[in-house]
């Protein structure tokens with residue numbers, strides 16, 4: 238659905254240069270995974286694509302429009318890192334959490350048929366039987382499915398996920414990747430996901446962006462997998478002048 242262009246993006250926190258001249262494009266309906274070592278700037282890059290923070294230079298275009306405009310239109314769904322764990326202490330039910338996805342940036346409920354949409358979103362992620370449960374009672378994998386349902390409730394054209402399988406076991410992780418792949422194939426939602434699970438992620442995503450402050454590789458998952466040794470070299474030893 239949505240096309241994403243990162244043009245020469247750089248970002249710093251105080252004096253630390255975290256991202257340096259990142260340029261790549263994600264075509265409509267593509268599924269891209271961003272990989273790289275801890276602290277490489279992946280989450281920061283995802284926040285910039287979501288329009289939550291602004292780069293010090295460069296720009297992000299979503300369907301040829303500035304990302305801030307796209308964010309206001311509500312076409313971006315963002316699932317932050319550890320979000321489910323952070324909300325686990327709230328005494329909210331799964332339905333209530335998913336309904337939050339219907340609230341737009343102005344704080345208004347986007348759609349009057351809220352209950353019906355919430356049910357449909359839970360069906361889409363295969364979590365309908367969890368609807369009345371407290372979010373904190375669920376397993377990590379179940380919580381992540383609920384967070385994806387919450388993001389989908391806003392009817393996004395672009396879905397951004399920050400390590401959606403962190404803290405989730407291998408079998409449940411594979412199910413989350415399958416779900417994302419299905420959403421990408423059937424609904425055509427463009428997906429950009431940060432992941433450390435290279436094996437699963439490159440199996441389901443069509444392209445890989447390898448980030449170590451700068452972009453060390455951008456290409457097909459197949460190319461990434463067949464050149465893994467070279468990729469590891471790029472990953473750990475790519476030159477970075479921060």
Ligand SMILES: Nc1ncnc2c1ncn2[C@@H]1O[C@H](COP(=O)(O)OP(=O)(O)OP(=O)(O)O)[C@@H](O)[C@H]1O
Pocket residue numbers: 250255273274275276277278279280281282
């Ligand atoms: N809010 C912040 N204020 C200051 N520095 C920050 C902030 N958030 C992140 N950083 C720093 O920016 C760098 C990049 O962090 P980021 O979370 O983007 O990396 P990452 O690649 O997603 O890491 P990980 O794989 O460990 O989650 C790190 O050195 C981190 O300490």
